[in-house]
Amino acid sequence: MRVTTRWLAVGASIxxxxxxxxxxETARETMALNSIVENLEKAQAGLRPQVxxxxxxxxxxxxxxxxxxxxxxxxxxxxRPPTTEDYRIQKSSGSSRGQxxxxxxxxxxxxxxxxxxxxSRAINRDNYDFNYIGEEILGGQTCYLLGLKPKxxxxxxxxxxxxxxxxxxxxxxxxxxxxxxxxxxxxKVHVKLTFADxxxxxxxxxxxxxxxxxxxxxxxLTSSVLDYRSAGEVASTRASVRSLNRKQ
Numbered sequence: 610m611r612v613t614t615r616w617l618a619v620g621a622s623i624x625x626x627x628x629x630x631x632x633x634e635t636a637r638e639t640m641a642l643n644s645i646v647e648n649l650e651k652a653q654a655g656l657r658p659q660v661x662x663x664x665x666x667x668x669x670x671x672x673x674x675x676x677x678x679x680x681x682x683x684x685x686x687x688x689r690p691p692t693t694e695d696y697r698i699q700k701s702s703g704s705s706r707g708q709x710x711x712x713x714x715x716x717x718x719x720x721x722x723x724x725x726x727x728x729s730r731a732i733n734r735d736n737y738d739f740n741y742i743g744e745e746i747l748g749g750q751t752c753y754l755l756g757l758k759p760k761x762x763x764x765x766x767x768x769x770x771x772x773x774x775x776x777x778x779x780x781x782x783x784x785x786x787x788x789x790x791x792x793x794x795x796x797k798v799h800v801k802l803t804f805a806d807x808x809x810x811x812x813x814x815x816x817x818x819x820x821x822x823x824x825x826x827x828x829x830l831t832s833s834v835l836d837y838r839s840a841g842e843v844a845s846t847r848a849s850v851r852s853l854n855r856k857q
Contacts, residue, residue, distance in 0.1 A: 815834070
């Protein structure tokens with residue numbers, strides 16, 4: 610009887626120490642997660658550009674089960690901090706539907722900028738609950754991989770994952786489904802957004818959105834940055850164009 614009691618006591622002690630070890634590990638992960646998110650928020654706060662710039666983006670729209678491009682649209686997008694953004698379509702080929710979709714996307718960007726709604730889409734604790742998944746190598750850089758759970762059903766929030774650069778704490782990639790689809794016609798939208806440094810400005814450099822469209826089926830919209838221009842370069846280019854037009 611004493612032996613049985615002693616072994617029961619030993620077993621209870623082992624269980625207690627195991628639970629204590631698990632609790633310590635969970636506490637460490639929670640502390641690490643909080644630290645990562647805090648640094649991510651600080652990094653984002655420091656990303657707001659102070660000077661104007663322009664990017665040239667190429668958008669491609671692919672139809673259902675079709676590897677060829679249905680539409681190809683090139684747009685120049687002007688950013689004038691803190692709240693002004695506008696755009697101009699440079700050229701468009703293929704189906705007119707592509708230009709319509711691109712205009713809707715860019716109109717939404719312009720509206721969000723003018724209304725100061727950037728904070729509503731930020732990767733922070735006001736918009737998301739986070740969980741720590743682990744570490745991964747992305748583009749040769751070690752990243753923290755965090756799960757994203759939106760706190761609200763909004764079309765600018767993503768239910769999925771974010772890859773956070775381990776050294777700079779900048780978000781390098783976001784992937785998942787939109788928490789709310791922009792239209793009744795879309796059953797769901799899976800997005801993949803990638804970010805990088807362009808001439809000292811950390812920005813979104815590419816996007817892939819795969820939409821499950823009612824009746825029509827899957828549609829894919831991609832975008833990539835073709836060029837980045839500072840305010841001085843933009844002014845110089847426009848001056849050259851005006852001079853050329855006057856001569857003509």
